Amino acid sequence: MSRAADRLAMIFNHLDRSTVHVAASSTSTQVASYDHTPALRYTLDNDALSPDQRLSYEENGFILIKNLVSEEDIDKFRSAFERICKGEARFPGLVVMRDVAIAKSEFVLDQQAISKLQDFQEDPELFRYCCLPQILKHVQAFTGPNIMAMHTMLINKPPDAGKKTSRHPMHQDLHYFPFRPVDRIVCAWTAMERVDRRNGCLVVLPGTHRGSLKEHDYPEWEGGVNKMYHGIRDYNPDHPRMHLEMEKGDTVLFHPLLIHGSGMNQTQGFRKAISCHYANADCYYIDVKGTTQENIDKEVKEITTKKYGMDAVTFQDTWAFRGRLVQGERTSL
Numbered sequence: 001m002s003r004a005a006d007r008l009a010m011i012f013n014h015l016d017r018s019t020v021h022v023a024a025s026s027t028s029t030q031v032a033s034y035d036h037t038p039a040l041r042y043t044l045d046n047d048a049l050s051p052d053q054r055l056s057y058e059e060n061g062f063i064l065i066k067n068l069v070s071e072e073d074i075d076k077f078r079s080a081f082e083r084i085c086k087g088e089a090r091f092p093g094l095v096v097m098r099d100v101a102i103a104k105s106e107f108v109l110d111q112q113a114i115s116k117l118q119d120f121q122e123d124p125e126l127f128r129y130c131c132l133p134q135i136l137k138h139v140q141a142f143t144g145p146n147i148m149a150m151h152t153m154l155i156n157k158p159p160d161a162g163k164k165t166s167r168h169p170m171h172q173d174l175h176y177f178p179f180r181p182v183d184r185i186v187c188a189w190t191a192m193e194r195v196d197r198r199n200g201c202l203v204v205l206p207g208t209h210r211g212s213l214k215e216h217d218y219p220e221w222e223g224g225v226n227k228m229y230h231g232i233r234d235y236n237p238d239h240p241r242m243h244l245e246m247e248k249g250d251t252v253l254f255h256p257l258l259i260h261g262s263g264m265n266q267t268q269g270f271r272k273a274i275s276c277h278y279a280n281a282d283c284y285y286i287d288v289k290g291t292t293q294e295n296i297d298k299e300v301k302e303i304t305t306k307k308y309g310m311d312a313v314t315f316q317d318t319w320a321f322r323g324r325l326v327q328g329e330r331t332s333l
Contacts, residue, residue, distance in 0.1 A: 042183055042209070042255060048141035057142075061209030062244075062254035068134055069190050069249045077274055078192060080125040081154055082107055085114055091122040093322060097228075099165055102158040106270050113270075115166075117154040121324045126154065130276040131326050135188050138253060139278045142186035146281035146328030150177070150185075150319060157200050157271040160264040166200060169231025170261040172208075173277065175216045176296055177256060178288050178315050179333060182213075184280035185256045191246040192272035199271040200262045202244040202252065205235070209255035215292045230296065235259055279323075281331045285316040 042061070043054045053063045083089040084096070085107040095118040102113035120126040129135075130149040139147060160166040174182055195201045216230040239259075244252055254260065256277070265271050288297050297315040304313050323333050 044141055044144060046141055048137050060206040061258035062204055062252055064244060064252045067249045068251040071249060074192050074248060077126060077129055093119045093122055095119050099158050102161055113158045115156055115158055119322045120152045121322060129274050136327050139186055139188060143184050143278050143280040146331060147326050148279050148281045148323050148333045149276050149326045150279050150323045151277035153275045155273045157265045159268050160266060164264055166265045168229055168262040169219045170235060170259055171216060171231050172213060172257050172259055174213050174256040175230060175293060178319060179279060179283045179285050182256055184283055187254050187275055187277045188251055189273055189275040190251040191248055192274055193248050195246045195271060197243050199267045200265040202260055202262050204242050204244060205239045205259040206242055208259040209257040213292060217295060279333060281333055283333050
């Protein structure tokens, strides 16, 4: 048995500090009951993850799985993205975002560069990523068997134009999500090519998933920042960080409270990745009024009103529209 398996077994067998409730009955007998706090919070008890993977996620808030998505599938996703860039395909709800500083696109040189696709759940080819069995096998270790795809993205980080706008500020994904519980949400993020520090790989602060949701807003960057790229107002810059260098097909799964971001793309090419945020279908919506999420609530509703002319749409509605079942039963979201 591995050291990780030994340690996991020890955790399962360990009883955390117990609270004893003693109740007196009419016959003066006493009954004691014990409440135990679960030792493993962030992963579920199934065979999808190895003991090493479970412990790594519990401690760090992410795990990296090598070669999870095939080269053939990734090439198909890239072709689907190219068709959208060329205007050959359009789908309901799809949001095409462009970099504020990059004048030339990868496929259509007289257009501003597309830096991200959001909400591709109606694109049959791109949505197939969210349904890949090998991804869902791992995802259910965090969400459980009823799985919703809630947020889909294809990130096309452009070469930086000298204004550092290709950076993504350090943030927590939960800032954008008005549903809970937080521990039943997970992101799968797959590299579509070699990702390293030169072209702006993910940077994570291990262990920060054990903290709380922090206040976010647009960073005050001299070169500007792309739309919806909110960042944490205050975090410890001295916290140990890791640069997740990945090969094509490698996939990282991470917690929505994990603080992460990405640096500039200092190459001449575009850096691509595809991702999906999954949630347990039993998750429920919350009212973010009066919380740190109120600013993103307001911004999303302003964008929705401008794009669709719908004043009555709520923040929760926008997530209910984009959510799509990928496994099991849609029970709540």
